[in-house]
Amino acid sequence: VILDEKDLQEPLWALEMALLESDVALPVAEEIVTSIRQELVGQKKKIGSDTGQLAEGALKNAILKVLSRNLMDFDQFMKESSKPVKILFVGVNGTGKTTSIAKVAKYLKDRGYSVVMAAGDTFRAGAVEQMEVHGARLDVKVVKHKTGGDPAAVIFDAVEYAKAHNKDVVLADTAGRLHTNINLMDQMRKIVRVTKPDLMIFVDEAIAGNDAVERARLFNQSVPISGTILTKTDADAKGGSAISIAHITGKPIIFLGVGQDYPDLVKFEPEWLLDRLFG
Amino acid sequence: SLGGSLRDALKKIASASRLDKTLVDETVREIQRALLSADVNVKLVMNISNRIRDRALSEKPPAGMNPREHVINIVYQELINLVGRSSDVALKKQTIMLIGLQGSGKTTTAAKLATFFQRKGLRTAVICADTFRAGAYDQLKALCERQGIFFYGDKGNPDAPSVARIGLEAAKRYDVKIVDTAGRHALESDLIQEMKDIHAVVNADHKLLVMDAALGQQASEQARAFNEAVGITGVIITKLDGTAKGGGAMSAVAETKSSVAFIGVGETPNDLERFEADRFISRLLG
Numbered sequence: 001v002i003l004d005e006k007d008l009q010e011p012l013w014a015l016e017m018a019l020l021e022s023d024v025a026l027p028v029a030e031e032i033v034t035s036i037r038q039e040l041v042g043q044k045k046k047i048g049s050d051t052g053q054l055a056e057g058a059l060k061n062a063i064l065k066v067l068s069r070n071l072m073d074f075d076q077f078m079k080e081s082s083k084p085v086k087i088l089f090v091g092v093n094g095t096g097k098t099t100s101i102a103k104v105a106k107y108l109k110d111r112g113y114s115v116v117m118a119a120g121d122t123f124r125a126g127a128v129e130q131m132e133v134h135g136a137r138l139d140v141k142v143v144k145h146k147t148g149g150d151p152a153a154v155i156f157d158a159v160e161y162a163k164a165h166n167k168d169v170v171l172a173d174t175a176g177r178l179h180t181n182i183n184l185m186d187q188m189r190k191i192v193r194v195t196k197p198d199l200m201i202f203v204d205e206a207i208a209g210n211d212a213v214e215r216a217r218l219f220n221q222s223v224p225i226s227g228t229i230l231t232k233t234d235a236d237a238k239g240g241s242a243i244s245i246a247h248i249t250g251k252p253i254i255f256l257g258v259g260q261d262y263p264d265l266v267k268f269e270p271e272w273l274l275d276r277l278f279g
Numbered sequence: 280s281l282g283g284s285l286r287d288a289l290k291k292i293a294s295a296s297r298l299d300k301t302l303v304d305e306t307v308r309e310i311q312r313a314l315l316s317a318d319v320n321v322k323l324v325m326n327i328s329n330r331i332r333d334r335a336l337s338e339k340p341p342a343g344m345n346p347r348e349h350v351i352n353i354v355y356q357e358l359i360n361l362v363g364r365s366s367d368v369a370l371k372k373q374t375i376m377l378i379g380l381q382g383s384g385k386t387t388t389a390a391k392l393a394t395f396f397q398r399k400g401l402r403t404a405v406i407c408a409d410t411f412r413a414g415a416y417d418q419l420k421a422l423c424e425r426q427g428i429f430f431y432g433d434k435g436n437p438d439a440p441s442v443a444r445i446g447l448e449a450a451k452r453y454d455v456k457i458v459d460t461a462g463r464h465a466l467e468s469d470l471i472q473e474m475k476d477i478h479a480v481v482n483a484d485h486k487l488l489v490m491d492a493a494l495g496q497q498a499s500e501q502a503r504a505f506n507e508a509v510g511i512t513g514v515i516i517t518k519l520d521g522t523a524k525g526g527g528a529m530s531a532v533a534e535t536k537s538s539v540a541f542i543g544v545g546e547t548p549n550d551l552e553r554f555e556a557d558r559f560i561s562r563l564l565g
């Protein structure tokens with residue numbers, strides 16, 4: 001039996017709804033479903049086999065492809081990079097950048113690396129203090145200036161400190177900024193020009209909906225990102241925004257934030273998301 | 280853009296002499312896409328679009344209204360039903376507790392709200408009952424000091440309900456008391472319990488759910504859990520100065536049968552506006 005558009009209409013609609021309910025952005029869900037439809041129309045299907053299952057299988061493969069692009073082994077990257085490795089964290093307001101830096105600091109310390117954190121959010125109330133608390137708890141040096149200072153200067157100082165003290169890695173925080181704020185996006189570009197990070201990590205939250213596409217797209221366009229840390233996946237988020245972000249940036253999801261404490265950082269595996277969506 | 284394809288569908292209706300099923304279906308499909316891309320809850324979108332379709336096909340346009348205006352009117356009415364008119368904000372003595380997901384903007388909103396009431400002539404105090412987050416005390420203290428607003432917190436006390444109780448006592452001469460709490464979500468049962476414990480101590484007149492405009496399909500379920508735990512009296516939607524449409528937060532309002540009091544449109548204490556349903560809906564539809 002040859003599959004035609006009519007056979008596929010119901011199952012593909014159901015799959016599209018499932019994607020939308022899992023926070024996959026509408027344009028991304030539509031694009032994925034369209035590509036599956038094109039792939040399946042005209043294919044032979046065995047009599048008695050379930051069209052819905054065929055469609056679901058095609059969807060799993062499509063998602064796996066999106067999530068497996070440019071997969072990055074962070075541990076390998078750290079091993080191979082010349083020290084000090086400079087890692088910059090960027091993203092919109094409240095997504096979990098500062099907390100994720102603290103988690104990555106712990107992760108790297110546990111693996112024998114010496115870490116410096118740069119309090120590059122010189123704007124928000126309590127940002128430097130927040131970083132100092134994490135530094136004290138983790139016994140990690142925090143390089144900071146006064147609030148209101150130049151973020152690029154703080155990060156530059158942190159790199160100089162790391163070089164002078166033979167530290168392996170600088171984790172640089174930045175203020176949250178909306179992708180629509182031209183001045184702040186320019187500021188971010190300037191920070192990148194001055195500090196030349198080895199890795200640009202975009203931090204976004206699994207609980208965000210369609211806006212995840214817009215912000216990932218504009219951040220990636222502004223300063224090409226290396227990869228994403230997707231936070232707050234423990235909030236029962238299905239994690240569809242991982243698909244949206246990976247799809248629009250073509251860059252890997254590196255880590256997942258799975259809670260508010262230091263150990264709550266796990267390496268991203270595409271299978272994790274497939275289980276959440278289809279499990 | 281999606282707003283564009285919805286406008287095109289409505290243009291077709293404008294030039295039609297009467298509404299036929301195909302035209303209505305096409306328009307409803309565009310309305311669905313607009314609502315879904317605005318993060319409105321999927322099930323809610325299906326319910327609303329069915330009602331819009333039925334009404335568009337069965338109702339006669341009121342006198343003087345062409346078919347396109349009639350359909351737009353139906354869409355607006357259905358959405359207004361969900362999000363409601365702006366909540367009343369009483370300018371009198373009250374205690375307000377701010378709750379919500381991690382990073383939604385509660386602490387920033389506490390300072391904004393305090394500034395709002397202070398400017399209306401009410402003596403306002405802010406209490407930091409977030410005993411978990413690194414730097415929470417410093418963040419809120421700095422924001423309040425910049426606005427000359429009374430601030431109470433205690434870095435040495437890890438017990439949030441206790442800080443709230445002592446803070447309310449310290450602020451008893453103030454007209455409006457705003458209690459900031461730590462971020463939490465429905466699956467953190469210990470934190471949901473803590474929120475209930477804080478609520479038992481504070482017994483606020485208003486429990487405002489602070490929600491990020493970019494919140495996706497999680498919104499309704501989270502709001503339901505917060506409502507079940509302590510009862511939501513209103514919602515504040517933050518970060519509407521970006522591109523996020525707030526459909527998730529709107530679904531949360533519909534789910535809890537509450538209303539939106541304020542919206543946040545920036546990071547400074549001045550960036551708080553009263554909610555205007557018509558503006559919100561036209562922005563939502565793109």
Ligand SMILES: Nc1nc2c(ncn2[C@@H]2O[C@H](COP(=O)(O)OP(=O)(O)OP(=O)(O)O)[C@@H](O)[C@H]2O)c(=O)[nH]1
Binds near residue numbers: 235
């Ligand atoms: N449940 C949960 N909460 C998280 C996670 N990551 C961060 N958070 C919480 O999210 C809130 C915001 O975290 P921050 O690290 O301050 O976020 P940020 O991006 O630095 O915020 P800004 O600097 O203000 O833009 C805090 O309450 C964190 O504890 C996560 O993976 N799970």
Ligand SMILES: Nc1nc2c(ncn2[C@@H]2O[C@H](COP(=O)(O)OP(=O)(O)OP(=O)(O)O)[C@@H](O)[C@H]2O)c(=O)[nH]1
Binds near residue numbers: 383387461546
């Ligand atoms: N652009 C914009 N940023 C906002 C708005 N409201 C809050 N923010 C920013 O969002 C980030 C998080 O705000 P917070 O007030 O720390 O959020 P919170 O809910 O108290 O976070 P937790 O206490 O960790 O749960 C900060 O960078 C704020 O400046 C808003 O309306 N617009």
Ligand SMILES: [Mg+2]
Binds near residue numbers: 097173
């Ligand atoms: Mg931060």
Ligand SMILES: [Mg+2]
Binds near residue numbers: 386415460
């Ligand atoms: Mg807070």
